[in-house]
Amino acid sequence: MTxxxxxxxxxxxxxxxxxxxxxxxxxxxxxxxxxxxxxxFLGLKSRGIKVLYPERxxxxxxxxxxxxxxxxxxxxxxxxNQLKALESNxxxxxxxxxxxxxQKNGIVHVVGPEHGITQPGATIVCGDSHTSTHGAFxxxxxxxxxxxxxxxxxxxxxxxxxxxKMRINVTGKLSKxxxxxxxxxxxxxxLTTSGATGYFVEYxxxxxxxxxxxxxxxxxxxSIEMGARGGMIAPDETTFNxxxxxxxxxxxxxxxxxxxxxxxxxxxxxAVFDKELTFDGSxxxxxxxxxxxxxxxxxxxHEIPNAEEVEGGVATYNKSLGYMGFHEGESMLGKKxxxxxxxSCTNGRIEDFRAFASIVKGKKKxxxxxxxxxxxxxxxxxxxxxxxxxxxFTEAGFTLRQPGCSACLAMNDDKIPAGKYSVSTSNRNxxxxxxxxxxxxxxxPLVAAAAAVxxxxxxxxxLIEDEGILSxxxxxxxxxx
Amino acid sequence: xxxxxFTILRSTAVPLPIxxxxxxxxxxxxFLKATERVGFGDNLFRDWRYNPDNTPKADxxxxxxxxxGKILVGGKNFGSGSSREHAAWAIYDYGFRxxxxxxxxxxxxxxxxxxxxxxxxxxxxxxDKIFTAIHSDPKAELEINLPEQTITLLPTGEQExxxxxxxxxxxxxxxxDDIDYLQNIKGEIEEFASELPF
Numbered sequence: 001m002t003x004x005x006x007x008x009x010x011x012x013x014x015x016x017x018x019x020x021x022x023x024x025x026x027x028x029x030x031x032x033x034x035x036x037x038x039x040x041f042l043g044l045k046s047r048g049i050k051v052l053y054p055e056r057x058x059x060x061x062x063x064x065x066x067x068x069x070x071x072x073x074x075x076x077x078x079x080x081n082q083l084k085a086l087e088s089n090x091x092x093x094x095x096x097x098x099x100x101x102x103q104k105n106g107i108v109h110v111v112g113p114e115h116g117i118t119q120p121g122a123t124i125v126c127g128d129s130h131t132s133t134h135g136a137f138x139x140x141x142x143x144x145x146x147x148x149x150x151x152x153x154x155x156x157x158x159x160x161x162x163x164x165k166m167r168i169n170v171t172g173k174l175s176k177x178x179x180x181x182x183x184x185x186x187x188x189x190x191l192t193t194s195g196a197t198g199y200f201v202e203y204x205x206x207x208x209x210x211x212x213x214x215x216x217x218x219x220x221x222x223s224i225e226m227g228a229r230g231g232m233i234a235p236d237e238t239t240f241n242x243x244x245x246x247x248x249x250x251x252x253x254x255x256x257x258x259x260x261x262x263x264x265x266x267x268x269x270x271a272v273f274d275k276e277l278t279f280d281g282s283x284x285x286x287x288x289x290x291x292x293x294x295x296x297x298x299x300x301x302h303e304i305p306n307a308e309e310v311e312g313g314v315a316t317y318n319k320s321l322g323y324m325g326f327h328e329g330e331s332m333l334g335k336k337x338x339x340x341x342x343x344s345c346t347n348g349r350i351e352d353f354r355a356f357a358s359i360v361k362g363k364k365k366x367x368x369x370x371x372x373x374x375x376x377x378x379x380x381x382x383x384x385x386x387x388x389x390x391x392x393f394t395e396a397g398f399t400l401r402q403p404g405c406s407a408c409l410a411m412n413d414d415k416i417p418a419g420k421y422s423v424s425t426s427n428r429n430x431x432x433x434x435x436x437x438x439x440x441x442x443x444x445p446l447v448a449a450a451a452a453v454x455x456x457x458x459x460x461x462x463l464i465e466d467e468g469i470l471s472x473x474x475x476x477x478x479x480x481x
Numbered sequence: 482x483x484x485x486x487f488t489i490l491r492s493t494a495v496p497l498p499i500x501x502x503x504x505x506x507x508x509x510x511x512f513l514k515a516t517e518r519v520g521f522g523d524n525l526f527r528d529w530r531y532n533p534d535n536t537p538k539a540d541x542x543x544x545x546x547x548x549x550g551k552i553l554v555g556g557k558n559f560g561s562g563s564s565r566e567h568a569a570w571a572i573y574d575y576g577f578r579x580x581x582x583x584x585x586x587x588x589x590x591x592x593x594x595x596x597x598x599x600x601x602x603x604x605x606x607x608x609d610k611i612f613t614a615i616h617s618d619p620k621a622e623l624e625i626n627l628p629e630q631t632i633t634l635l636p637t638g639e640q641e642x643x644x645x646x647x648x649x650x651x652x653x654x655x656x657x658d659d660i661d662y663l664q665n666i667k668g669e670i671e672e673f674a675s676e677l678p679f
Contacts, residue, residue, distance in 0.1 A: 013677075015666070015669060015673045016669065017672055018648050019647075020633065020646055020647035021646045022646065022648060024663070024666070024670075026673055026674065026677065028677070035513050035514075035565075038516035038518070038566065039494075039518050039566075042516075042517060042518075043660070047660065049664070051661075052667070052670075052671075063510075063513075064514065078514035078515070079514060081514075081516060082516055100490060127564060127566075128563075128564060129562065129563050129564040143564035143588055144588070144591075145564055145565075145569070145591060145595060146567075147566060147592065147595035147596060147658065148595065148659075151659055151663055153661035154660055154663060155660070155667060155670055156674065157663055158659075159648075159662070159663070159669055163587075192500070193501055193558065193561055194557070194558040196634060197558070197584070197585075197586060197587055224562075224588075227558070227561065227587065257678065258678065261678055293501050312500050312501070313500055313556070315498075315499075316501065317497055319499065409505075409563075410511065411510045411513065411514070418533070428503075428505065428562060431504065431506060431528065432505065432509055433505050433510075436528055437533075438511070
């Protein structure tokens with residue numbers, strides 16, 4: 001029988017099938033953080049169970065951590081308590097712990113791949129929906145709840161029914177100024193925020209084949225935003241080159257053996273998907289969201305659709321636009337913004353900061369914009385410095401913060417104030433996601449950079465193609481305020 | 482964690498006819514800082530329920546004394562977004578034992594099943610009927626019969642079947658969780674692990 005990439009990895013990990021129920025699925029690698037793990041450890045304790053394979057679980061602190069002055073004690077006692085719980089639980093059960101200040105610390109979905117914990121053909125879970133990121137390596141990776149975190153700690157297994165399979169092909173070439181983030185936001189805008197619910201997605205086609213690992217991670221990361229359990233891309237030379245030589249990657253003979261397995265990781269030519277969609281990559285333009293879920297996105301030159309043009313109820317749509325302070329038929333271009341947030345497990349990797357730098361280089365941050373640049377990990381932070389990007393940022397009036405999830409979910413002090421607009425490279429524009437009352441416009445690092453220097457929503461292609469237009473945009477903005 | 486067994490639930494219901502209710506609305510991230518599973522019900526729908534000065538928002542359904550009950554009826558695509566199980570905990574702790582919607586997000590649905598909140602997926606037409614019935618009479622009761630897998634709108638007797646795997650159904654009816662099952666097959670898991678390449 002022919003198999004998809006997903007089938008191959010899933011079937012290899014099924015310990016037992018339950019009649020009329022879920023599969024018992026073995027988990028190779030388990031990532032934990034401070035927010036969704038404490039209650040799982042409490043459960044283990046109350047049952048008197050040990051962690052079955054502590055060497056398969058890795059802990060990092062990220063959701064709650066401050067992004068300035070990380071050398072000081074964490075001020076918020078509740079956050080400090082969660083961080084302490086992660087550390088003491090990890091120590092008690094013999095789990096690697098990369099806490100605040102540790103050189104390997106960073107956002108869980110950034111550090112996993114950086115250290116080779118993420119490998120092709122593996123099953124990877126974490127109590128975080130953006131675990132889908134790791135699918136970029138041809139792994140089956142998805143977010144789980146705390147009850148399941150406890151299951152994995154206790155048994156290295158979870159119990160889930162096998163999802164349906166969808167393949168999304170994006171053909172052709174991307175235009176200038178169009179990034180992996182735009183590809184993902186475009187797909188989500190076409191499918192809606194629930195269009196892939198019940199499915200596991202495989203991304204295929206020329207656009208993904210040419211994408212870097214960082215770009216693939218951005219795309220797979222956002223799979224959950226259209227409801228998919230996860231998304232994955234067949235591993236290729238780009239993948240193998242990235243994985244090889246990292247700390248937890250197989251070495252020597254083990255690498256050769258692993259490669260034999262990795263090379264089988266692709267969908268058979270005649271494999272059958274429950275659903276298959278194809279999009280033309282050349283038709284995608286830089287994207288931006290205007291509403292309160294990631295499916296409410298448009299090409300940056302387009303206008304906000306009318307309620308009857310979108311799927312779903314009019315009342316829900318109007319509630320969303322009302323929250324954002326936007327109206328049907330308006331253009332997003334030229335809208336004044338207050339904050340720019342670059343970071344998160346979606347766009348907090350080195351390529352994202354390179355992209356941001358490519359636009360802000362030689363320009364100045366708009367005076368009224370507050371910008372938070374938050375690297376995904378200490379490794380990314382170090383790279384930003386080594387490559388001279390920090391100098392570009394400093395020159396342009398930006399400062400760099402320390403790694404963490406930060407304003408993506410605003411659990412720490414990095415909160416966008418009520419009513420303010422933020423162009424954010426993160427993954428969710430839900431009501432209050434970046435702080436109570438905050439209004440989020442999701443976009444790529446290029447769009448974020450263009451907004452940061454002009455102070456309004458700006459098409460980054462104008463800044464890439466013609467310096468003259470930039471000064472005219474800036475002058476126009478100065479006239480406005 | 483143990484939860485109360487679920488067999489037949491007869492109750493009035495609270496209507497929330499908004500689509501794409503994400504888990505950030507069900508419980509905002511800033512309320513996820515506890516290290517124990519206590520008090521999440523107080524912050525259920527925090528920012529829809531309370532003003533910034535902590536006074537209740539009169540127009541939100543949970544603040545309307547007319548509506549009450551152990552069943553929450555939500556719009557399409559209920560529970561999207563973050564995997565935080567705290568969303569399901571908040572619903573349970575508040576006093577709901579069942580959420581009805583025409584469509585659920587995957588992770589939220591799984592989380593509910595794991596902690597003893599029954600997610601009941603109905604057709605969009607049946608969901609509309611429920612909303613209409615509750616709006617015309619907030620005392621209208623629903624009956625959720627897990628053994629029979631039926632949901633009944635008691636004033637009219639209209640009924641629909643709902644899906645649940647036989648495994649999860651048995652768990653819910655007995656208050657079991659998956660850890661009990663997994664502990665029982667530990668030997669099989671260890672044997673499986675020894676043959677894996679990773």
